Amino acid sequence: MREFEIKITLSTAKKTIPPFDRLEFGRTFTDHMFIWDYTEGKGWHDPRIVPYQPITLDPAATVFHYGQTVFEGLKAYHTKDEQILLFRPDQNMSRLNKSNDRLCIPHIDEELAVSALKQLINIDRDWIPTAEGTSLYVRPFIIATEPYLGVAPSRNYQFMIILSPVGAYYKEGINPVKIAVESDFVRAVAGGTGNAKTGGNYAGSLKASENASKNGYSQVLWLDGKEKQYIEEVGSMNIFFKINGEVITPEINGSILEGITRKSIIELLRYWNIPVVERRISIDEIQQAYHDGLLEEAFGTGTAAVISPIGEFFWQNEKLVINNGETGKLSKKIYDSLTGIQYGTEPDPFGWTVRL
Structure with a gap:
């Protein structure tokens, strides 16, 4: 340097x-x-x-x-x-x-x-x-x-x-959060500023988050701004789903922030030879996977929490309770591995950490 x-x-x-x-x-x-x-x-x-x-x-x-x-x-x-x-x-x-x-x-x-x-x-x-x-x-x-x-x-x-x-994000261990799927407000559209980290994106999300909080939900799951069907982000986090053994995350589409934790988790999963794909995924597909018993885990990813397991989605007056509202095995493994690299307690085969 x-x-x-x-x-x-x-x-x-x-x-x-x-x-x-x-x-x-x-x-x-x-x-x-x-x-x-x-x-x-x-x-x-x-x-x-x-x-x-x-x-x-x-x-x-x-x-x-x-x-x-x-x-x-x-x-x-x-x-x-x-x-x-x-x-x-x-x-x-x-x-x-x-x-x-x-x-x-x-x-x-x-x-x-x-x-x-x-x-x-x-x-x-x-x-x-x-x-x-x-x-x-x-x-x-x-x-x-x-x-x-x-x-x-x-x-x-x-x-x-x-x-x-x-302080520690999880003071008493990882606790899954409850998420409300937003159907009225829109966070961003392709061509807008959704893929930039700018203040207005967050100011515009406050009303939906406030409404969700009043109903007992900690964050909002945003759908696309055009069809209001395809999943984008959770609050200030990217999102992943484990469905029938495969991990799926919404593809970068011009309105989703390119999370660094998101990128690191995709690289980590591929390193472990765990199937992971980036593609469009609709809320209806998630709901169907839940009804079919195939929705195994869901988690948000970001700098603050690293991994935020999701225990429940609320969509169309239905509560989709995931893994009995408990943290899944894969979510816990990713959290332990990534934080281990960040704190220097586990090997860093990727060269991600920089020592001062």
Whole structure:
């Protein structure tokens, strides 16, 4: 990797690191952050690590009015031998540039971004929790900062990285979730922004999630925006089904986010010689497989939970209870193997982890 000069200003007023057994996701932030500016005609410039602080923006900044913003999410893990591991950070920065393309944001130098990320984590490495299942959540993001009330790409941007220690996603073991299949609202369509990681996608999903929560369901299963028949994603996760011994996940179609955990699980299943296919799959096919006794498991995948087993779907006033509402064997095996690689307790035959 190339060497990059990143200016570093260390904090003189360190925060008190909270007890790692009381962490709440996304509420606590470390002592430092990374900032990188973009100015039209000058390009990306002045990469720096500074004390964590509020940012000042003009009220007319493009991000507030037209939502020109993208983000990523990944984690740093503390191993038992006192090492720090990252999981496929190059994939996150590559996907960030794909989102940049869709939102008309200038590409970043992916190598510099990964280098900055490593330096930032090293500076704040004391914030990485050591308890089982805990980690340091990493949030890179870009916002449009030009003060201009016109529907056009901004001429100025800021790329930032902030860090947040997070507790174990499953404090008492993996617990299957209940999912409501959404039939009214639409998340995305091909040609839209569904395959970009941008804030508006998530704001637009809140109403459906709120309605599902009122009925006792933790997340929403989105169907395609055209026919409202074909399965796309679960909330902020990709989704997999095990039907009659075969694992099926919706194919990338222009409206589904290309999850890095999703990609890793497909590679892991193929490594194990477990049949896995990417194709269109309808909610009717899932319902029929359930009635035929062939729907063995279902699980969501993403950075936060890695694997989120699904114990029940609610569709057309019918509860489809999967594997008696319990975590399936394959879901547990994938979770154990992938987290083992991430925490350095299992071999990494793929070269996915990066040691700081």
